[in-house]
Amino acid sequence: MLTMLMVNIADAxxxxxxxxxxxxxxxxxxxxxxxxxxxxxxxxEQTSVKPRDLAPMFPDWTLDPAFHEPLPADEIALWExxxxxxxxxxAEEPARYxxxxxxRRRRT
Numbered sequence: 001m002l003t004m005l006m007v008n009i010a011d012a013x014x015x016x017x018x019x020x021x022x023x024x025x026x027x028x029x030x031x032x033x034x035x036x037x038x039x040x041x042x043x044x045e046q047t048s049v050k051p052r053d054l055a056p057m058f059p060d061w062t063l064d065p066a067f068h069e070p071l072p073a074d075e076i077a078l079w080e081x082x083x084x085x086x087x088x089x090x091a092e093e094p095a096r097y098x099x100x101x102x103x104r105r106r107r108t
Contacts, residue, residue, distance in 0.1 A: 005025040008035065 005019065005027060012019060012031045019029045019041055029041035051068050055061075071079075 004030060006030045006032055006037070008032050012041075 003022075007015075007019065007029065009031060012029075018085060023029055023041050023043050030037045031039040031041060074105075
């Protein structure tokens with residue numbers, strides 16, 4: 001059974017931790033401004049932390065168990081900073097921004 005609580009903003013500010021506990025128990029909390037509902041306090045849906053199964057998309061692929069292991073620190077440094085000796089040098093011209101002249105009003 002779903003229980004619904006309707007509270008005004010002043011009560012929500014004064015007893016926020018109580019209402020968060022109520023939401024954790026499965027209750028629904030509606031926050032009102034002068035008895036008009038304006039917001040709902042609800043639990044955040046938990047996301048899965050297990051690795052995704054790619055088999056439905058690629059049934060003939062197999063993943064090495066090391067795929068899910070963290071990268072070594074030296075490889076992370078290469079991803080974040082790059083190896084300057086292997087990075088291509090690219091010369092780009094700086095962007096040229098010109099301001100449009102303002103239209104002047106004619107005095108009549």
